[in-house]
Amino acid sequence: RPVIVWFRDDLRLSDHPALHEAATTRAPLICVHVFDEESAQLRPPLARPLGAASRWWLAQSLRALAAGLQARGGALILRRGPAADIIAELARQVDAAAVHWNEIEIGPYRAIADDLAEALSVAGIAHHRHRGDLLAAPDAIRTKEGRGLRVFTPFWRRVLSLGDPPPSLPAPTQLRALPGVQSDDLASWQLEPTTPDWAGGLRATWTAGENAARDKLKAFLEGLPGYATGRDRPDRDATSRLSPHLRFGEISPRQVWFAARFAAAERPAIAADVDKFLSELGWREFCLHLLADHPDLAARNLQPAFDDFPWTSNEAALHAWQHGRTGYPIVDAGMRELWHCGVMHNRVRMVVASFLVKHLLIDWRLGEAWFWDTLVDADPGSNPANWQWVAGCGADAAPYFRVFNPVLQGEKFDPAGDYVRRWVPELADLPNKFIHQPWSATPVELAAAGVTLGGNYPEPIVDHKAGRARALAAYAELRQR
Numbered sequence: 001r002p003v004i005v006w007f008r009d010d011l012r013l014s015d016h017p018a019l020h021e022a023a024t025t026r027a028p029l030i031c032v033h034v035f036d037e038e039s040a041q042l043r044p045p046l047a048r049p050l051g052a053a054s055r056w057w058l059a060q061s062l063r064a065l066a067a068g069l070q071a072r073g074g075a076l077i078l079r080r081g082p083a084a085d086i087i088a089e090l091a092r093q094v095d096a097a098a099v100h101w102n103e104i105e106i107g108p109y110r111a112i113a114d115d116l117a118e119a120l121s122v123a124g125i126a127h128h129r130h131r132g133d134l135l136a137a138p139d140a141i142r143t144k145e146g147r148g149l150r151v152f153t154p155f156w157r158r159v160l161s162l163g164d165p166p167p168s169l170p171a172p173t174q175l176r177a178l179p180g181v182q183s184d185d186l187a188s189w190q191l192e193p194t195t196p197d198w199a200g201g202l203r204a205t206w207t208a209g210e211n212a213a214r215d216k217l218k219a220f221l222e223g224l225p226g227y228a229t230g231r232d233r234p235d236r237d238a239t240s241r242l243s244p245h246l247r248f249g250e251i252s253p254r255q256v257w258f259a260a261r262f263a264a265a266e267r268p269a270i271a272a273d274v275d276k277f278l279s280e281l282g283w284r285e286f287c288l289h290l291l292a293d294h295p296d297l298a299a300r301n302l303q304p305a306f307d308d309f310p311w312t313s314n315e316a317a318l319h320a321w322q323h324g325r326t327g328y329p330i331v332d333a334g335m336r337e338l339w340h341c342g343v344m345h346n347r348v349r350m351v352v353a354s355f356l357v358k359h360l361l362i363d364w365r366l367g368e369a370w371f372w373d374t375l376v377d378a379d380p381g382s383n384p385a386n387w388q389w390v391a392g393c394g395a396d397a398a399p400y401f402r403v404f405n406p407v408l409q410g411e412k413f414d415p416a417g418d419y420v421r422r423w424v425p426e427l428a429d430l431p432n433k434f435i436h437q438p439w440s441a442t443p444v445e446l447a448a449a450g451v452t453l454g455g456n457y458p459e460p461i462v463d464h465k466a467g468r469a470r471a472l473a474a475y476a477e478l479r480q481r
């Protein structure tokens with residue numbers, strides 16, 4: 001009798017406990033991925049359909065997974081619809097001996113798996129849930145009162161105190177696919193854009209899939225010195241760029257953990273950088289644990305005091321922000337990088353998010369939704385948790401009154417303006433001292449660099465000092481309520 005392996009946000013062959021276990025049975029396998037936008041649990045506010053950039057990534061990732069399975073004698077079966085119904089039905093049709101999957105401990109995803117488990121039990125078909133992609137299960141990191149931890153440092157200390165996670169598993173070398181199982185054609189899901197085809201920048205930037213993720217991790221760990229300081233510099237290539245691979249489970253946090261620890265043991269000089277890198281992985285974990293406790297993280301302030309915040313409605317300003325036309329070079333560079341590549345450097349994410357929420361006084365949920373649609377690493381935990389962090393309404397959040405100055409941030413973290421010049425080419429010929437504040441150049445200096453403020457580059461849509469003062473006044477008003 002065949003065995004089914006349900007692939008979810010774990011689109012890889014190595015360190016895949018469900019596949020590993022199923023392969024050891026030597027039964028014919030059905031490896032299936034279900035594109036599910038229909039399960040009742042996947043509706044807002046708990047979940048929402050994938051954004052456009054994530055759909056693009058998913059298509060590439062599924063192709064890579066299919067190729068990996070095929071190379072080992074397996075096959076990837078694609079189905080679309082409510083996952084629990086589809087897999088239970090498939091299991092009944094093929095008289096499956098068992099269904100295996102890796103646990104996603106979070107909100108709607110867990111609930112769908114619970115539904116499937118129940119349907120399989122009713123049908124008398126065995127199911128096996130395997131350890132998922134978190135370093136620690138949310139149940140294992142609780143306060144004495146049984147609540148999740150809301151402050152990162154004690155949270156991460158607790159995770160570290162658990163020691164190494166279970167070792168990662170090798171990919172099965174040989175698989176046997178059950179022949180004759182019908183699969184959707186990936187193209188019929190229309191995950192990728194056609195006209196207009198806006199994905200050129202994504203294709204030029206990324207290679208999805210497990211092999212690419214592994215190569216990227218290896219290259220990153222070989223060049224790691226300076227991560228702890230360099231990671232804040234958008235003009236440098238100092239971070240791993242693993243986030244979309246982690247998001248879609250093309251590489252597991254355990255694999256990253258062990259590779260990083262091994263690198264630190266081999267080269268003690270990079271131990272501090274490795275610790276910092278792993279603590280960033282800890283932030284991912286923290287965000288997902290928050291999501292487990294607050295499935296409506298993208299919809300609701302973690303601090304209810306912010307529910308009355310006097311956000312403004314300003315379509316023109318939102319549009320200017322989305323399209324990199326705010327007149328603040330570091331903000332515009334970030335938003336254009338995002339549009340082109342589906343990603344943005346972490347420091348710049350903080351700056352653009354702060355600008356939207358504080359200088360423009362626009363509700364963080366609108367920024368989060370834009371990121372959700374345009375990021376290839378758009379993550380149901382990390383995206384809303386970080387937006388809430390910047391907005392000041394989240395767990396362990398930056399205080400609302402800390403307002404990033406986009407000029408100083410640019411000058412500090414992109415000192416020679418290389419990042420701005422790359423993404424805002426109309427400013428490329430400005431001298432360094434004006435690159436983050438073109439308005440302070442004289443008309444003659446601007447003309448010499450081919451810049452016309454209000455022409456080929458916008459005037460600032462809000463004055464920094466006035467925007468900051470308005471944000472602080474709004475916050476003061478909230479506190480008085």
Ligand code: FAD
Pocket residue numbers: 231239240241242243244246247277280281282283284285287344345346347349350353371375377378379380382383384386387390
């Ligand atoms: P590295 O510095 O190499 O870090 C390694 C890994 O740690 C990352 O791949 C990521 O998985 C994790 N990580 C690093 N920083 C964070 C963080 N602050 N929070 C959670 N995980 C982190 N990250 C996402 O993966 N998806 C998102 O949707 C997302 N939205 C964000 C929105 C805002 C407003 C902000 C400020 C940050 C957001 N981040 C998000 C976090 C962070 O910007 C990215 O994870 C990081 O830029 C990815 O680059 P990297 O892989 O080179 O990171």
